[in-house]
Amino acid sequence: MNQPLSIPKGTRDFTPEQVSKRQYIFDTLKRIFSLYGFAPIETPAMEQLSTLLGKYGEEGDKLLFKVLNSGDFIKDISNNDWNEGNSHKLSLKICEKGLRYDLTVPFARYVVMHRNEIVFPFKRYQIQPVWRADRPQKGRYREFYQCDVDIIGTNSLIAETELLLIINNVFDALQLKYITLLNNRKILQGLAERCSLNEHFVAFTTILDKLDKIGIDAVMIELALLPVEQNILNELKNFLQQFLSLSSNSQKIQIAKSFINNEIGLKGLEELDFLVNHAKQLNIEHNIKFDILLARGLSYYTGTILEVKSSETAMGSICGGGRYDNLTGIFGLPDVSGVGMSFGADRIYDIMETLNRFPENLTQPTDVFIANFLPNIENQLIEITQQLRKNQIRADLFYDNTVKLKKQLTIAHQKKIPWVLIVGEDELQQGKYQLKNMNTGEQFLLSLTDIIEKIKKS
RNA sequence: GUGGUCGUAGCUCAGCUGGUUAGAGCGCCAGAUUGUGGCUCUGGAGGUCGCCGGUUCGAAUCCGGUCUUCCACCCCA
Structure with missing residues (x-):
């Protein structure tokens, strides 16, 4: 009778008390999202696997939960497929659906499917669970909620500015101290171009991203494995050291401009400059930090990228996002630029719980x-x-x-x-x-x- | 996905190098108080020592596998 019961790795039950605390976070987000003119949508837990595959890079594809076909899914499989022993390839033949990995790609799919009824620019928010077959750790679950806000159908940088304001509103309301790391994919591209590493963009940015963990010397050693001239590396090292010693965003932008000095890089720096100036005017610049090393793995970002961290605990990022110029292009609707971000409700919960920031009478x-x-x-x-x-x-x-x-x-x-x-x-x-x-x-x-x-x- | 780590009562944990009936605090239940909770006192219940297997006369303790937790990579919310 007393069988050991369990739930799958990385999933959780929530008690009434936990639910009311989680609800408090969701309610705060919803209130602020709608304050900025966003309307809610929902999409199914499952998407066609073809919708999801290839959107998150190689790593992301591996982390997709696939849903087994119903019925006699074995009959379409040839002996060859079995004998090959390639379980990844085989899984694609017996699974047509997958659990969503984030809310941005389903949103892009939604926009394309509903393009005729949507009024652009379209501002939507979406609060739903997503699933990733990651190895769980603290603050890292296999089932967790994302709370997305996106604006699609405008190139205006005011959209980014409003996202920064939303971040400020949300964390003020939740009484959490935070820091927003800001960068731009174009700056990274310009930096790669400056080092003649356009061909190795992904490897280049991944190595740079590790700098605060492994230090500048280790980064230089890893970069030296790429096909790059040593004198360029030395210049890069000089630049980075100088960059990291600065604390003023405007000064960082200045020296980045003089070092990178190519068209795409300058374009990115101009965009960033715009945001920083507006942030200054809106009195939220003290929470914003230009971090030229910030890369973000999701391959669909093309402009601004941002990541928010708690400045009170060592949790990973609690909000992340950026601009994607052509996400709907993959689904057949080109030239629609969007920008958005995702709040990680579960991590915010964990932080508020350890810092004891929930209001008293919630439960x-x-x-x-x-x-x-x-x-x-x-x-x-x-x-x-x-x-x-x-x-x-x-x-x-x-x-x-x-x-x-x-x-x-x-x-x-x-x-x-x-x-x-x-x-x-x-x-x-x-x-x-x-x-x-x-x-x-x-x-x-x-x-x-x-x-x-x-x-x-x- | 790679390498590690943890798992003993509802909760937090103790249990030395394998040796009788596995302990504590908190919580729970009952009574002191037949229509009054919290505080106190008295008593009580509750454990396949994560699971499966192995070594041994004997395993919570040693070994293997497995599940889970947490950690470092990787990646990210």
Whole structure:
């Protein structure tokens, strides 16, 4: 009977208390998203595998959860396929669907499918779970929620600016300190071009991204393995050291301009300059840091990229995003530029939990507990309870009248319900009931109208 | 995906190099208090020592596998 039960690796159950805390985060995000003019959509948990494959780079493809075809999926497989022993290739023949890996690619698919009914620029938010077959760690789950905001159908950098404002609003509301790392894919491309490493863009940026972990010397050693001239590497090293010693965003942009000095790089730096200047005007620049090393793996980004980290804990990024000029192009709708970002609700939850930042009274869903310890008065108790509910008082009627009042009070206490209504024979005769305040222990004999008023006032 | 790590009561953990009936604190239940919770006191229940297998006269303890947790890579929210 006592079989060991379990849930899959990297997934979690949520208790009522956890759910109300998570809901608090979702509600905050929704409120702020709609404040900026975003409307919600939802998409299915599963997408066609063809929609998902190839959008997240080689690594991403490996992390997709595939959904086995229904019916007799074996009959279409040749002996060759079996004997080859290539499980990846085989999986593609028996799986047509996959669980979504993020919300951005499904959104691009949505935009293309609904292009005729969408009014551009289209601003949508979406809060739904995604699945990744990653190896779990703290703050890294196989099922987790993403909370996306995207603006599609505009090149305007005001869109990016508004994203920065949203970040500021959200983390202010949640009372978390944060830092937004800002970069631009064009700057990275310009940097690669400056080093004549256009051909090795991905490798180049991945190595750069490791700098704060392994140090500049180790980065130089790894870069030296690429086909690059040593004197260019030396120049790069000089530039990076100088860059890293600066703290002012404008100064960083200045020296980056003089070092990179090619068309694409300067374009990226101009875009970044625009954002930094606006941030300065909007008084949020102190939370923004130009980080020329920030790469972000997702291959669809083409312009601005950003990543938000908590400045109070060592959790990974809690929000990330950027501009993608041609994501819908893959699905047959070219020339639609979008920019968006994703908040990681689960990581935000973990941080708020360790820093104790949730408001106090989130987990108190019931206002009054109605004790029930006399025979044959349930009709009257149900009637009283309904009256309370009609007045928007959240009321919990106890069902089993054989349970001692003492025990019922313990239950109310454990459920953290602030009021208990005690209805005995004397009270019924008078038409007045005992209302007990569970925090102070005070007790009042009141009519139902007064009870309603008292609970509402508290 | 690679390399490590953890798993003992509802929770947090103890259990020395293998040796009788596996412990503590908190929580839970009952009573002291037959219509009054929290504090106190008294008593009580609760464990296939993650799971499967092996070594041994004997395994929570040693070994192998497996699942899970956490960590470092990788990548990311």
